[in-house]
Amino acid sequence: MASIRDGENELSILGRKTEYRQDYAPEVLEAFTNKHQGNDYWVRFHCPEFTSLCPITGQPDYATIHISYIPDVKMVESKSLKLYLFSFRNHGAFHEDCVNIIMKDLIELMNPRYIEVLGDFTPRGGISILPFCNYGRLGTKYEELASQRLASYPVR
Template sequence: MSYSPAQRSPLSETENQEHSTESKYGERLIAEGTLITFPNPRIGRRYEIHITLPEFTCKCPFSGYPDFATIHLTYVPNQRVVELKALKLYINNYRDRYISHEESVNQILDDFIAACDPLEIRIKGDFLPRGNVHTVIEVNHHKEA
């Protein structure tokens, strides 16, 4: 059976209202999202991990308009590695936050360092143009010897 958005929902009006106000499991997981790590399987071997997160969103703290970016994360692990599903949930937590481009990229760096203490990390936020302005924010951290 096909269903087009123009048709009425198969749920009753009461069921529709209850369904729209209850917290969805994905929203709960995102709200609880923290960076989880696991032991580096190759301690002592220097290697880079490259992660691209192409669906980053947050809200402009001044206008409330949505901002969209691709986050590029490259790090050299130390003792711990970040678990990817946890990273996805953590990043999705920004979608309703009023936060500047600069602060969001710097906060991601701070939280990543706190979670896994990498030897090196580079995070780049490549924000889609808005109002004819294209912004790229890049932050780096190197563990002191």
């Protein structure tokens, strides 16, 4: 039977002193091997303290970022994801850019079967923005899932 410490050598951030990056830092993302590659299942993260900067005004934007994915071989390690999302704090990007950047970085890291990212941004000027993006591996049932989920947006 595999122990909890199996795969520990894949990770360098977990269990060490936390160092926060001051700008966008995709290099902090780490992945580990999925022990249940034969199963389809959801992994969901909710980050209610996401902050980025408006690239025009420099004013802070706040959001809850919702990330849901169906893993394949690799999975994102949660502390590295937290540090990655925190790295947007001083990064100037529009809301729509943030969710697409997050999704693309996670695809590059893990190559999941399916992934979606929703940004639930707090209102500015009386308008809230809820950008949603998703991806399903091309040529698979996950590509069809992506089309169905996008067509049924909004997701909440």
